[in-house]
Amino acid sequence: MIKDYQQQKTLRDGYDFCIIGAGPAGITLALRLAAAGWNVMLAEGGGHEYSPHSQGLYQCTSTGLELYAEETRLRYLGGTSNHWAGRCRPFTPSDFAIAPPGDLPGWPIPYSEIEGYLAAAMEIVDLPSGAAFHAMNTGLSGGEFEPDRFLLSPPTRFAQKYATALNETAGLDVFINCNCVDLEFDKASGQVMAAVVSDYDRHRQRVQARHFILATGAIENARQLLNSETLLAAGIVDKQGLTGCCFMEHLNIDMGTFILKSDQDKEMRQYYTTDAFVAEYQAGKGNVTAALLSDVQTYGRTAEVKHFLENLACDMGVASKIEFFAKFSCPGDGVIGTMIEQFPNRQSRISLLDEKDELGVAKVNVNWALSDTDRHTIKCIGTELAKQFADMDLGYVKLNDFVYDTSVPLKMAPHAHHMGTTRMAASPEFGVVDADCKVFGTQNLYIAGSSIFAKGGASNPTMPLLQFAVRLADHLNEKLKSATGATV
Ligand SMILES: Cc1cc2nc3c(=O)[nH]c(=O)nc-3n(C[C@H](O)[C@H](O)[C@H](O)COP(=O)(O)OP(=O)(O)OC[C@H]3O[C@@H](n4cnc5c(N)ncnc54)[C@H](O)[C@@H]3O)c2cc1C
Known part of the structure; x- marks a missing residue:
């Protein structure tokens, strides 16, 4: 049943599970755990629709690269699935097998741990059962780039698709306008005793449950942990420690432009780095999209430039002409877009500000920062792609200078894939959650x-995070069954 917490504060005395955040991760967990027979509360901070009031609670500052963190996330029922694009590409074994450069380890589990949950995750986002992630085109011949493989979800809007289930699943209480503002931790027992929730008039209540699950997105998951005085006092969370660290995005780099050599092959092409590329260059993975600006003309730029010269205003100086041609794009030119892996680094992080939001929760600053290893990945992908185009006589690539010259400031944008702020590791020395997604030092x-991602790879994060959510639901179901002897 979906209830509005602003009007109706009818919490049960205790739940088996209290889940905070009703985006793809929270909704998936709530429905599966309730369907298994448990009493579940799903607390969603926003309402049924977008509201500036709720969205305003995502306000944060930035000291790093521009992330657009307030615009790209959505704070209402269904979360950011209300405007995701639905592109799905699964992780592969090498994402889990290869450690990132530097002192941080990669995943503490093999890919086989989540592979079995792929079918369930595909079903959740309406991908046809058993469908193969098919190639969109042929690869490049050098062995560095294979054709990308992905499927497109409709895209699934979780609030709409699962509205009936959220309303009708027995044992499930969904409260909208119900904001988590604190987690109360008891050091002696190692248990979170309650989640404190608030309506928009700052009326607070304690939600008691056996187990608590944070599913509020990568920035807010870290923010919730960092805001809990009791977790801080118990040493579970350390403001200077790993909670909030290793914030990762997928890098959206405009590599440059290309001109096709002939008017053949004018379809958009999508390539993906091979494992051989990663091994040879000790670089991250990446997707590269080569798309024409509009219908190709043979040597489109040349034709356009000729046309332009015929009409050139004579008073234009030589320097400005050169600059004009350097930046000039025209029909027949193509642009090269990317989605590139960022490696985890400790400087890229979420940290608390002194300023509080209207519900009394400290706001955060996001310092999204790249490392030299990320510049290396960008350079290797750009230069190898340009070489491949030339070797295969496909056409000419003009790379932007910041791609191959790492002293030139990078121009790029984010992909709105926030990851890594509560990373999974084998020990608290390197992460925030263990292999079962449990916060180190806590029992429940x-x-x-995707805040649990130890490495981001270059796969879109939503389907993989759903694989982890289904895995977590199975784990918690089994755990609670053996603890209570329940036969649900
Ligand atoms: C424009 C755009 C396009 C995208 N396209 C793709 C794509 O093609 N493929 C892909 O894989 N991914 C894509 N993504 C990313 C995708 O949307 C996210 O990976 C996904 O939504 C994350 O799910 P989540 O449940 O972890 O978090 P969210 O969807 O962010 O949900 C978090 C929920 O928690 C709630 N919440 C927050 N704070 C509180 C609180 N204190 N108390 C209670 N509730 C709270 C929020 O209101 C929200 O409902 C895209 C994102 C954007 C912005």
């Missing part, structure tokens, strides 16, 4: 969503 606090 779990995290869902």
